[in-house]
Amino acid sequence: MIDFEVRELRYFRAVAEELNFSRAAERLGMAQPPLSRAIRQLERRLGVQLFERTTHHVTLTVAGLTLFDEAERALDAMSAAARRTRRAALTTPTLVVTAKAGVATDLLRRIVEAYGALPDAPRVEIAVSGYGEQADMLRDGRADLALLGSPFDRRGLDIEPLISEPRVAALPSGHELAHRTALSCRDLAGLPMPQCPGSTASERDYWAGRDCYASQANESAERRPDVPVSGPVVHDSSQLLEAVALGQAVALIPTSLAERNLRDDVAYRPVHDASPYSIAIAWRDCTRAYWTARLVRTAVELTAGQDGGKLAEIA
Structure with a gap:
């Protein structure tokens, strides 16, 4: 049985995320040579190559990609066990x-x-x-x-x-779509929308109203709306609504958020085919x-x- 050490998994994750041994070593607060040796020792014990190394590039192999996912779960589980054990000991x-x-x-x-x-x-x-x-x-x-x-x-x-x-469209009050009583997701296609830092492609599809097309097998690629690639980065709902009010973006938001933020410079319109929140x-x-x-x-x-x-x- 091959046992992993927590230290080895942390080393591996750092290199896998940086794809650069020097940056990974700096992030870990150690020198590069011992980090390289630790990764090679891990590869020898596993009997697989985790990284493809060239003079200018480091990439993950198929085995490395597998360990990348497994290491994340293993490290999370160990952190969770430690935190919950400490909480269990509280008075x-x-x-x-x-x-x-x-x-x-x-x-x-x-x-x-x-x-x-x-x-x-x-x-x-x-x-x-x-x-x-x-x-x-x-x-x-x-x-x-x-x-x-x-x-x-x-x-x-x-x-x-x-x-x-339901979700509704939040629009600048002077926007041409604000003059309509109801909208569809297609009406919003191509318009700038707020971007959340670190969001995945599927999350961006959801917030842009594109997720409703993913399940439509008969929807040809030519007819699907383009993924919005522009829009201000926002960190919370207040910043999002300010971006809308300033005319920098439109957004799909939960109805309850709209009801809590009624204002003259933002118009809310139902979007009949938007997936719910x-x-x-x-x-x-x-x-x-x-x-x-x-x-x-x-x-x-x-x-x-x-x-x-x-x-x-x-x-």
């Missing part, structure tokens, strides 16, 4: 739950209040997180549960849907803790009035 048991600021944190506060009314419920700590951070916080143990907003990154997680709502509660698929299950059950009862299918698996 006051604590569950950490997280959500992105806005509609999700408002919902999370209501869930936590209802949960806190249960007899002997442990203390709950709410951690407000940024765009796309929630799933990673579950995987590496910084959080026990999270509220995820569409689109979901489900890898290694169990998810229970809570609420779903959903919020789900998520936890690691290896979690079986009783109080985690109770918090999930509380969330489902508060939002839907009935238990969900996943609850029995962790109760």
Whole structure:
């Protein structure tokens, strides 16, 4: 049996992400020669080549790409085990739950209040997180549960849907589309849209309203709208709405966000074929803790009035 060392996996991940041994060594705070030796020793033990090396380029082999994915999961699992073990030793048991600021944190506060009314419920700590951070916080143990907003990154997680709502187009009040009563996703094609840092291609498709075409096999490539490649980078909903008001972009946003931000310089119009915005509660698929299950059950009862299918698996 081949055992990995945490140190080796961290070394490998650094080189795989930088694709440059010098930059990886600098990032790790070490010299390059011992880093190169450590990677070669790992390759010899595994009996595979992880990197193709030339004078000017370093690339991952097929085996290296596999270890890249596996190493991420392994390192997250080890970090999660350490964090959760420390939390279990606290004098006051604590569950950490997280959500992105806005509609999700408002919902999370209501869930936590209802949960806190249960007899002997442990203390709950709410951690407000940024765009796309929630799933990673579950995987590496910084959080026990999270509220995820569409689109979901489900890898290694169990998810229970809570609420779903339509999305609307947010437009500068003077925009030509603002004079119409309803729109389609195709009407928005090619217009600049806000870009979230670190978002994936599928996430960009969702926020641009292009995801509705992905499942239409009879939609020819020529007829599909172009992916919007321009638009200001935004970090939160307030910045997004300011970009819209200034005429720098249009956006597809949840109806509840529009209702909370009525303003003269932004017009909201329904988009009949836009996929909905959903919020789900998520936890690691290896979690079986009783109080985690109770918090999930509380969330489902508060939002839907009935238990969900996943609850029995962790109760």
